[in-house]
Amino acid sequence: MSFLKYVFVVLFITFLAGCVSGPKRTPFTNQTVSSINDVELYNLVVQDEIRPAINISNVSSGMIAGAGGGALPALIGGMIDSSINKNRVRDAQVAMETFYYNTEEFNFRDVMAKKINSSIAQSLPFNQSNQPAEAILLDDKAIESRIAKLAPGQALAFTSTFYSFIDNSKSLIIESAVFVFINNKKPTAKKTQPIFFNRYVAISPSYGNGGVHSMKLWSDSQSKLYRETIESLTKTLATLITDDMKAQKDKYCGKPVKARLAFMGNRNQAKATQIDHIDHLIRVQDGAGTLYAIPDIDVSIDPKAKPTKCS
Amino acid sequence: MKLIKFFVMIVTLFSSLFCYAATKTEKQIVELKYEAKSNKPEKQKSTQKKSTQTGKKKTTAPAPQYNCKVDVESFLDLRANQQTLGATFNKPLISNDVSNWLETIRNDELIAKTKNWVGTKNLILKPQLKKLYSYAESMNIHGVVSMEIEFWIDGKQVKSIYYRGMGSKMNAWNALYEYGIALNYGVHEIAPKILADIKSTCAP
Numbered sequence: 055m056s057f058l059k060y061v062f063v064v065l066f067i068t069f070l071a072g073c074v075s076g077p078k079r080t081p082f083t084n085q086t087v088s089s090i091n092d093v094e095l096y097n098l099v100v101q102d103e104i105r106p107a108i109n110i111s112n113v114s115s116g117m118i119a120g121a122g123g124g125a126l127p128a129l130i131g132g133m134i135d136s137s138i139n140k141n142r143v144r145d146a147q148v149a150m151e152t153f154y155y156n157t158e159e160f161n162f163r164d165v166m167a168k169k170i171n172s173s174i175a176q177s178l179p180f181n182q183s184n185q186p187a188e189a190i191l192l193d194d195k196a197i198e199s200r201i202a203k204l205a206p207g208q209a210l211a212f213t214s215t216f217y218s219f220i221d222n223s224k225s226l227i228i229e230s231a232v233f234v235f236i237n238n239k240k241p242t243a244k245k246t247q248p249i250f251f252n253r254y255v256a257i258s259p260s261y262g263n264g265g266v267h268s269m270k271l272w273s274d275s276q277s278k279l280y281r282e283t284i285e286s287l288t289k290t291l292a293t294l295i296t297d298d299m300k301a302q303k304d305k306y307c308g309k310p311v312k313a314r315l316a317f318m319g320n321r322n323q324a325k326a327t328q329i330d331h332i333d334h335l336i337r338v339q340d341g342a343g344t345l346y347a348i349p350d351i352d353v354s355i356d357p358k359a360k361p362t363k364c365s
Numbered sequence: 366m367k368l369i370k371f372f373v374m375i376v377t378l379f380s381s382l383f384c385y386a387a388t389k390t391e392k393q394i395v396e397l398k399y400e401a402k403s404n405k406p407e408k409q410k411s412t413q414k415k416s417t418q419t420g421k422k423k424t425t426a427p428a429p430q431y432n433c434k435v436d437v438e439s440f441l442d443l444r445a446n447q448q449t450l451g452a453t454f455n456k457p458l459i460s461n462d463v464s465n466w467l468e469t470i471r472n473d474e475l476i477a478k479t480k481n482w483v484g485t486k487n488l489i490l491k492p493q494l495k496k497l498y499s500y501a502e503s504m505n506i507h508g509v510v511s512m513e514i515e516f517w518i519d520g521k522q523v524k525s526i527y528y529r530g531m532g533s534k535m536n537a538w539n540a541l542y543e544y545g546i547a548l549n550y551g552v553h554e555i556a557p558k559i560l561a562d563i564k565s566t567c568a569p
Contacts, residue, residue, distance in 0.1 A: 100452045102445070102498045103509075154511065155527050158495055161445060189446045191457040 077233070079343030080251045082302045089236065091207040093180040094200070097170045098214045099163045099187045104226075106150055107219035107319070153273040157280060163187035165288055166215055170230075173292035174211050177299035178234075187215075194245065197235075201246050204237040209249075215291075217284075220257065220319060222264035223272070226280075227316055228287045229255045232295055253344040254294040255316060256287040256335070257352070290333045290347045298345055306339050310359030313338045314352035321352075328353060393456045395499075397466035397545050401473045402553040432484035433518075433567035437475040440467040440512075441493045450544065451498035458499060458544055467494060474556045479563060488567060491515040495527075499544040501536055508532040508547030514559060516566055526562055530554035 167187040174180045192200075192212070200210055212235065217228040234250035261279065262268030272280045306329045313326040315338075326338040326346070335347040442463065450458040460466075475490060496511040511529040515522055532550020534543060 100449075100457075101500075102451070102496050105500075105502075151529060154529055158511070158527070163445075189448050190459075191449075191452040191455065193456055 077248060077251045079253075079304065080248055081304050081343075082234075082250050082299055084302065086236075086249045087178070087302070089207065090209045090234075091179055093174060093178045093209050093211050093234075094204070095171070095174055095180060095182065095185055095211045096192060096200070096213070097167055097185065097187045098189075098191060098212070099166055100189065100191050100214070101162070101216065102189075103154065103157070103160075104162070105218040107221065107223045150269055153269050153277060153280070156273050156277040160277070160281065160284075162217065162284065163189070165284060169288040169292040170213055170215075170295075173296045173299075174213075176296045178209070178211065180211070198239075198246060201235045201237055201239065204235070206237070208236070210235045218319065219268075219272075220316060221260060221321060223268040224260040224262055224264050226258040226283050226287060227255065228284075228291055229253065229316075230291055230295065232299075250299065252298055253342075254291055254298070254346075255344060256291045256294065256347040257316060257349065258283045258287055259334075259349045259351075286333065287347075290335060293332055294337065294345050294347055304343065308339075310356050311338065312354050312356045313340075313346065313348060315340055315344075315346060315348070325356060325359065326353075393453060393458050393541055395450055395458050395460045395541050395544050397460050397462050397548065399466050399469040399473065399549055399552065402556070430484075430569055431479075431482045431564060431567035432569045433479075433482055433486045433488040433563075434484055435475075435479035435482055435488045435490065435563065435567070437471055437479075437490045438492070440464075440471060441491070442467070443493045443495055444497060446498075449498070450548070451500045453501055453539065453544070458541070463494075463497065470552055470556075474552070474559070475563075478560055482567065484567060484569075486518050486567065488563070489517040490563070491517065497548065499547050501539065504536050506534055506536045506543050506547045508544065508549070508551045510548060510551035510555065512555070514562075516562075518566070523566070526559075528555040528558060 163186065167185060168183075170187070171180075171183050171185055175183065191214075197210075197212065204210060210233075212233040213230055215228065215230040217226065219225070220227045231253050232251065233248040235246050235248050237246075238249070239246040260268075262271045306327055308327040308329045311326055311328045312323050313328075313336075314321045315324045315326065316322075324340055326340045329337040329339060329345075331337065332347050334349075336350050336353050338346045338348065338353060340346065447463075448459075450460050450463075452458055471492065475492070492512055492514045494510075494512050496509060499506060499508040501507075509529070509531050511527070513525055513527050515525045517523065530551035530553070532547045532552075532554060534547050534550060536543060
């Protein structure tokens, strides 16, 4: 390995280690749920509109390929010249012009707020059905400040949702992270640990051949397909959250499968557990505990996998 | 080997600083400052220099005439989200001077480029800002601007055009001013289109 390659591998690993570490899945227990009698909700949607499927930039696809020969040229290329990515962005932008015009007034935050409010209300003592989704990302300090003000029995539910096109614009993906905190910070700890945390991902079926062709389908008839898919996926996502909060399970029991999951805008085959059907999608759980609702075409039986023991 | 270890330490330090900058928990105020795209004059060709040196007169093309007197109203800020300009890695991007930024765009891109026009038609432009946000994606920063401009001639609305620009730049330092630059690039993308539409509307 050349000296330059060695340096970039270290940079790459350090970057990932420093920036992409997050909390681990934490399910509810009988004890934690019964201790909550009032919930304050902060439902965050940072994005003002859906992002195009252009985040498969040189660098991120290199990262997904893993450290090694594939990552390095991509990383170096990304550092030296971002114009390749810029052109891709521009091309995608041109193709999506009509789509964005047709969806200019569509407010994803309103749709998401209704679903999240309903989901939290079904799982925890929360009864504010009209609470809007927020645009301002809370930093750690602001979250800690809110937690510190919680009285005994009160909890802060913090949700954060992202959405984008994926698979060359053939599909839509919506992802939410859900945290629940109570005021239980240990004096020596830097941050309060959540009493509940998990990620939830819903991916739509594919429409069209990808690129401009798919974008036309999303745009047609005042973006009817897009609006309907958002409505359906947010409903599924809310069900994933509600069911998981109620289940109080770390890992679900089911059939071992290989599933096309999503990471950093790319789809990758990974081992997962197929749980059941949810709406017209299949509910699977990956190794980290994240729950997905994905089309059945993206799930296949893993012949090498050993059957899981279900309690 | 010692050299490699030293280099690894330096790289680790810098990447840690980058991560610290990316995860530092403070509200981020973006100072928006619009700067029009610089139009550097092209270098004169050597043949032109020669002709000047030999005493030939310079010929300048006559300025095109457009049959409008153009008036530009102030931007209406119709963004659904007027609280933020998006977010960095885990910090909100807040700006207190969007209205000043819009006013500079109005002056530099619309008024300045049409101020000497004379004509029989009174064209009034009514611009409305619809979206304005910026975000980081892997090693890049993107800025999105969308606006609609109503064209009114002699008291009647003749058309309304939707413009959308996306500016992208490499995320060199994850500095706040870079988010502002990406937004400026977004405006640079649509400014020529707006001017072309004004010109076609005012064609003699």
